[in-house]
Amino acid sequence: MSKWKTIKTEYLHKSPYGNIRKDRCELPNGNMIDDYYVNEYADWLNAVVVTKDQKIVLVEQYRHAGGDFFVEVPAGKIESNETAEAGLTREVREETGYTSLRKPILLGEFMVNPAIQTNKVKTFLLLEAFKAYEQDLDDTEDIKVRLYDFDFFGKQILTNQINTQLFTVTAYFLAKDFIHEHLSEKS
Numbered sequence: 001m002s003k004w005k006t007i008k009t010e011y012l013h014k015s016p017y018g019n020i021r022k023d024r025c026e027l028p029n030g031n032m033i034d035d036y037y038v039n040e041y042a043d044w045l046n047a048v049v050v051t052k053d054q055k056i057v058l059v060e061q062y063r064h065a066g067g068d069f070f071v072e073v074p075a076g077k078i079e080s081n082e083t084a085e086a087g088l089t090r091e092v093r094e095e096t097g098y099t100s101l102r103k104p105i106l107l108g109e110f111m112v113n114p115a116i117q118t119n120k121v122k123t124f125l126l127l128e129a130f131k132a133y134e135q136d137l138d139d140t141e142d143i144k145v146r147l148y149d150f151d152f153f154g155k156q157i158l159t160n161q162i163n164t165q166l167f168t169v170t171a172y173f174l175a176k177d178f179i180h181e182h183l184s185e186k187s
Contacts, residue, residue, distance in 0.1 A: 002028035018042070037137065041119040045088045046075035048175035049098055049126045051118055055147040056172070057098050057129060062142065063165075071146055072168045075121075088124050096145050097133040100126050107174040123171045125178055150176075 008024040019040040025033045049057035060071045076091035078084060079089050093099055104124040112119050137143055148156065154176060156162045157169055 004028070007032075012037075037116065039117045041112075041117060042077045043119050044075060044121040045075055045084060045091060045094055045124065046073045046121060046144075046171050047088050047124040047126050048073055048103065048107075048171050049092055049096065049100075049129045050150055050175070050179075051098075051130065051147070054150045056150045056153050056167055057092075057096050058146045058168070059095050060146050060150060066165070068163060071162050071164050073171045074168065083122075084122050089124070092126060092129075094136045095141070095143055097131050097135050098126075098129045099132045100129045102127050105178065107117050107171070107178055121167060123174055125175045152159040155167075
């Protein structure tokens with residue numbers, strides 16, 4: 001197998017939220033794709049936030065493209081001159097008011113959708129979280145904080161009792177596996 005060759009790139013849209021470009025690509029077999037669209041986004045962060053009493057801290061907000069309200073793990077992007085851990089801690093604090101004295105645990109880093117997007121998502125686990133602040137939301141955010149029983153949340157996902165998205169599902173099951181493999185044996 002060989003990589004595609006980019007013959008030409010044209011930006012159709014640029015904004016602080018991301019860019020859309022159109023590439024002309026030559027495939028290894030010589031075929032051409034004249035209009036391959038790519039979304040360029042900054043890398044994202046998200047966190048499974050678990051309190052000392054085993055509640056998962058989630059955010060509920062309206063998602064325009066989905067046309068509904070979704071319950072999700074707190075998420076965002078890294079600001080300039082910020083480490084991933086600092087960005088994550090800031091996003092969790094701003095969206096939920098929660099923090100932790102424990103260092104975030106990196107569960108994984110994954111391409112979001114490498115077919116059409118350039119960004120990755122880093123998923124973290126934040127344990128022993130507690131509410132220490134009020135929310136500090138951007139003007140475009142309207143977020144409600146929701147607490148669910150951590151262990152039961154997986155059943156709610158699998159039985160479609162929760163309106164959520166794939167990043168939350170993946171993050172939750174990564175966290176559940178990590179807790180089962182690394183923390184439950186210490187109990």
